[in-house]
Amino acid sequence: xxxxxxxxxxxxxxxxxxxxxxxxxxxxxxxxxxxxxxxxxxxxxxxxxxxxxxxxxxxxxxxxxxxxxxxxxxxxxxxxxxxxxxxxxxxxxxxxxxxxxxxxxxxxxxxxxxxxxxxxxxxxxxxxxxxxxxxxxxxxxxxxxxxxxxxxxxxxxxxxxxxxxxxxxxxxxxxxxxxxxxxxxxxxxxxxxxxxxxxxxxxxxxxxxxxxxxxxxxxxxxxxxxxxxxxxxxxxxxxxxxxxxxxxxxxxxxxxxxxxxxxxxxxxxxxxxxxx
Amino acid sequence: xxxxxxxxxxxxxxxxxxxxxxxxxxxxxxxxxxxxxxxxxxxxxxxxxxxxxxxxxxxxxxxxxxxxxxxxxxxxxxxxxxxxxxxxxxxxxxxxxxxxxxxxxxxxxxxxxxxxxxxxxxxxxxxxxxxxxxxxxxxxxxxxxxxxxxxxxxxxxxxxxxxxxxxxxxxxxxxxxxxxxxxxxxxxxxxxxxxxxxxxxxxxxxxxxxxxxxxxxxxxxxxxxxxxxxxxxxxxxxxxxxxxxxxxxxxxxxxxxxxxxxxxxxxxxxxxxxxxxxxxxxxxxxxxxxxxxxxxxxxxxxxxxxxxxxxxxxxxxxxxxxxxxxxxxxxxxxxxxxxxxxxxxxxxxxxxxxxxxxxxxxxxxxxxxxxxxxxxxxxxxxxxxxx
Numbered sequence: 110x111x112x113x114x115x116x117x118x119x120x121x122x123x124x125x126x127x128x129x130x131x132x133x134x135x136x137x138x139x140x141x142x143x144x145x146x147x148x149x150x151x152x153x154x155x156x157x158x159x160x161x162x163x164x165x166x167x168x169x170x171x172x173x174x175x176x177x178x179x180x181x182x183x184x185x186x187x188x189x190x191x192x193x194x195x196x197x198x199x200x201x202x203x204x205x206x207x208x209x210x211x212x213x214x215x216x217x218x219x220x221x222x223x224x225x226x227x228x229x230x231x232x233x234x235x236x237x238x239x240x241x242x243x244x245x246x247x248x249x250x251x252x253x254x255x256x257x258x259x260x261x262x263x264x265x266x267x268x269x270x271x272x273x274x275x276x277x278x279x280x281x282x283x284x285x286x287x288x289x290x291x292x293x294x295x296x297x298x299x300x301x302x303x304x305x306x307x308x309x310x311x312x313x314x315x316x317x318x319x320x321x322x323x324x325x326x327x328x329x330x331x332x333x334x335x336x337x338x339x340x341x342x343x344x345x346x347x348x349x350x351x352x353x354x355x356x357x358x359x360x361x362x363x364x365x366x367x368x369x370x371x372x373x374x375x376x377x378x379x380x381x382x383x384x385x
Numbered sequence: 386x387x388x389x390x391x392x393x394x395x396x397x398x399x400x401x402x403x404x405x406x407x408x409x410x411x412x413x414x415x416x417x418x419x420x421x422x423x424x425x426x427x428x429x430x431x432x433x434x435x436x437x438x439x440x441x442x443x444x445x446x447x448x449x450x451x452x453x454x455x456x457x458x459x460x461x462x463x464x465x466x467x468x469x470x471x472x473x474x475x476x477x478x479x480x481x482x483x484x485x486x487x488x489x490x491x492x493x494x495x496x497x498x499x500x501x502x503x504x505x506x507x508x509x510x511x512x513x514x515x516x517x518x519x520x521x522x523x524x525x526x527x528x529x530x531x532x533x534x535x536x537x538x539x540x541x542x543x544x545x546x547x548x549x550x551x552x553x554x555x556x557x558x559x560x561x562x563x564x565x566x567x568x569x570x571x572x573x574x575x576x577x578x579x580x581x582x583x584x585x586x587x588x589x590x591x592x593x594x595x596x597x598x599x600x601x602x603x604x605x606x607x608x609x610x611x612x613x614x615x616x617x618x619x620x621x622x623x624x625x626x627x628x629x630x631x632x633x634x635x636x637x638x639x640x641x642x643x644x645x646x647x648x649x650x651x652x653x654x655x656x657x658x659x660x661x662x663x664x665x666x667x668x669x670x671x672x673x674x675x676x677x678x679x680x681x682x683x684x685x686x687x688x689x690x691x692x693x694x695x696x697x698x699x700x701x702x703x704x705x706x707x708x709x710x711x712x713x714x715x716x717x718x719x720x721x722x723x724x725x726x727x728x729x730x731x732x733x734x735x736x737x738x739x740x741x742x743x744x745x746x747x748x749x750x751x752x753x754x755x756x757x758x759x760x761x762x763x764x765x766x767x768x769x770x771x772x
Contacts, residue, residue: 287399298395305394314402324411325514330402356491356510364544364560371564 110352111135112165112362116369119205121177121184127201128182129174130154130366132165139168142238142343143206144216146173147199147223149244153181155366159328160218162362163336166354169343170210174202176223182370191258192249195226200234207236214238216339221291221319222246224283228270231277238279239342241335244292244319245283247271247300252291267296274304282310282338284331286317310338329353406430406685406712410518415683416526420731420739423684430685430712431466435459438718441484445718448472466687467698471708471722474667477504485509485716494551496666504666506551509716516669517558519683519713523673526681526736527623527660528592530563535623536590537565538582540574540597540605551666552628556596563594574601576608583616592621598628599638599661606650620654627662627671629748663745667721669714672743677735679742685712688729688743696722701731707743724749 117129144164148157154173164171175181176198178189183198199217206215217240219227224245231237246252248267249259256264263269274281283301285294294313301309312334317327336351354362409415409426418426438445439456448470449456458464476482479502483490490507497503508516524530537559544560546569547553559565568579579595586593595602602624609616624647630638644659653659657676664671672680682688689698690705699705707727711719727745734742 298397301395309395310397311395312398312400314400316408317402324403324407325518326403326407326511327411329510330400334400356513360544360558360561367560367564 110166110354112162112358114362114365117205119174119201121197121201125177125184127174127177127184127198128154129172129202129205130161131170131172132161133170134165134168138170140340140343141210141213142216143170143172143210143213144218144339145199145202145206146171147202147217147219147227148173148175148181149221149223151180151187152220153370155363155370156322157218157220158363158366159322159332159359160335162354162359163332163351164218164339166352166358167336167340167349169216169339170206172202172206174198190256191262192222192226192256192264193258193262195223196229199223199226199230203230203234203236216241216343218242218335218339220244222249222252225249225264225270228277228281229273231279231281232273233276237277239339240277240279240281241338241342242281242283243321243331243335244286244289245297246292247274248293248296251293251296267300271300271304274300274309275306277304278307280308280310280342282312282335282342284321284335285311285313286319286321286327287313287315288317289319291319406433407515407518409684410515410522410713412522413525413529415522416681416738416740418684418740423740426684427687427712428462428466431469431687431710432459432462434710434712434714434718435469435720437715438484438720442482442718444480444482445470445472445484445720466710467689469710469720471691471696471710471720472718474504474665474721474723477506477667478502481505481507482717483507484718490716492554493549494554494666495549497550497552506666507716508669508714511715512669512713512717515713515715516555516671517561519670520555520558520673521562522683523662523671523681524562526673526675527625530592532563534590535563535592535594536586537563537594537596538579538586539565539567540569540579540595540601541567542569543567546570552598552664555664555671556627559594559596569601574604576605579605580609580612580616583618583622587616587618587621592623593618594623594625596625596627599626599630599643600628600632602626602647603632603638603643606647610646610650615652616650617652619652620658622651622653622658624651624653624659625662625673626660627664663743665723665725667719667723668709669711669719670709675734675736675738679734679736680744681734681738682709682729682741682743684740686710686741688741690727690729691722701729704728704746706749707745 113135115131119127146157161171175183176195177183178185178194203215217227220243224242227240247270250265259265321331322328333351452470489509492508494506495503541553541556544557547557568575660674662673663680687710689708691708707725708722731741
């Protein structure tokens with residue numbers, strides 16, 4: 110499957126911008142619903158390359174972004190990061206992706222802390238069609254104690270997550286790691302049960318840890334299952350077999366993207382001035 | 386899916402995602418296990434791999450039958466691992482040895498021989514990912530660097546240029562782990578650019594890695610010395626070599642002198658910043674040196690030495706042909722006897738870890754050399770500085 114790569118710059122308010130990458134099947138997407146992939150805290154777009162490539166190989170247009178005030182290709186420095194920055198960035202990416210797909214709602218694939226942001230956006234935006242998360246954080250106080258606006262903006266308590274999930278009618282699927290020391294599976298079950306205003310699924314990968322990528326066997330299981338979930342949600346339940354990209358394609362994409370990240374901004378094939 | 390249940394409107398499942406082999410390869414603790422834990426893991430993983438290859442690889446199954454080995458005896462533990470039949474690595478030069486259908490092979494790797502037939506080994510995605518896992522695990526013997534904490538200067542080609550040649554290919558994949566500059570471009574070694582890289586990266590990065598085959602590291606060091614422009618790397622640079630210890634001329638590079646020269650020219654804080662790694666195209670695991678300069682064999686590999694005739698296993702510490710039962714290869718049986726002469730030891734290492742270590746003395750090219758060199762090595766065992 111031939112996949113095209115594009116880099117974009119999406120403008121936010123106050124002169125800030127979000128760097129985005131898109132992967133799309135060269136022959137055109139087979140799913141009308143685009144995807145936005147949100148990397149975990151401290152991770153950059155290239156870390157989410159495999160899930161984006163799996164999605165593109167299976168007919169999705171898959172967009173990624175680096176949040177503002179974070180590592181990566183967007184505006185600002187990591188020391189200034191707030192959860193609200195994460196929300197603003199995901200909202201900008203979703204709005205931009207939706208606008209490029211004739212206003213269609215967008216599927217969000219988010220990892221770890223970005224999942225908490227995705228749950229809130231799903232409760233507020235009808236541009237979110239569904240959410241698939243990896244090791245999705247529901248209780249920020251337990252996971253990350255030093256995010257600057259976590260208390261003031263209501264990110265900390267588990268009950269806030271529950272109430273946001275309860276206001277999100279979209280399907281939400283969360284893949285958990287059995288040996289996760291950051292995310293408590295019981296709290297996820299509790300939050301998803303009390304906040305089950307739409308279809309909810311919790312899948313636990315046995316003997317896995319918070320960083321799925323660390324064990325390629327776990328990573329591969331997640332990549333297939335998450336792609337399968339997105340395909341089912343985008344096609345309203347129609348079962349389709351996932352086609353895996355080759356090892357060579359994954360390696361080539363990973364090296365290509367790492368080189369862009371390293372050479373930024375001069376060598377990046379950036380398409381300037383896109384706005385949501 | 387190994388379990389599923391629904392509570393209110395939440396669908397829950399438990400999914401089997403990894404076996405114990407991949408679990409250990411990807412763990413942070415594979416070199417921290419006790420000797421008993423390592424032995425127990427080795428027994429389980431190698432016997433499981435044996436069962437897989439006997440069932441899936443006709444070539445290996447024939448060998449097992451020829452040797453009169455009962456697979457049930459291996460499965461039950463009655464037959465010792467040392468008795469598991471091994472394949473001479475030279476067999477990979479003339480026979481396609483596979484345990485998976487050809488379509489599952491994603492990398493056909495070749496040894497880098499310049500004359501005569503070369504070994505060809507087909508790897509599937511699982512085998513390659515485990516090989517990479519062994520590199521990551523081995524690197525932990527040096528330091529657990531974050532992705533951007535170190536930048537590599539690779540004295541070899543990038544992945545595209547490396548093609549199917551095994552050593553350059555494996556080394557090029559370091560770019561998947563850390564930012565990397567490749568300095569063998571179009572077949573030419575860009576030695577001055579590599580020196581410039583080292584200098585600039587020492588200004589920009591917390592740590593610099595220089596990786597490459599010994600003869601190119603030697604060429605780099607020689608050029609730096611010739612230019613008489615000191616590089617004071619201190620404790621912020623690590624050199625990792627892998628590959629043969631001969632120059633293009635065939636002259637052997639002597640490890641002790643080599644290491645001392647690197648430390649002197651780069652003004653390193655200590656010899657622990659120079660490490661060597663062992664691998665060959667038929668082996669699916671990279672064995673990295675610890676700070677005591679011993680190559681650690683992870684728990685999924687059973688290493689021993691063997692007699693050159695008949696391949697009978699030798700006691701620990703006795704010089705012989707190195708032999709490996711590597712459970713990490715899924716697409717072919719990495720149950721090997723090599724042409725390398727060396728020693729396998731088990732116990733407490735100078736680095737403080739316990740486990741199996743391997744020392745490689747030399748590689749043999751002919752059958753006649755085997756007997757002769759083994760005799761010499763046994764007379765000099767213990768007095769030789771092995772690379």
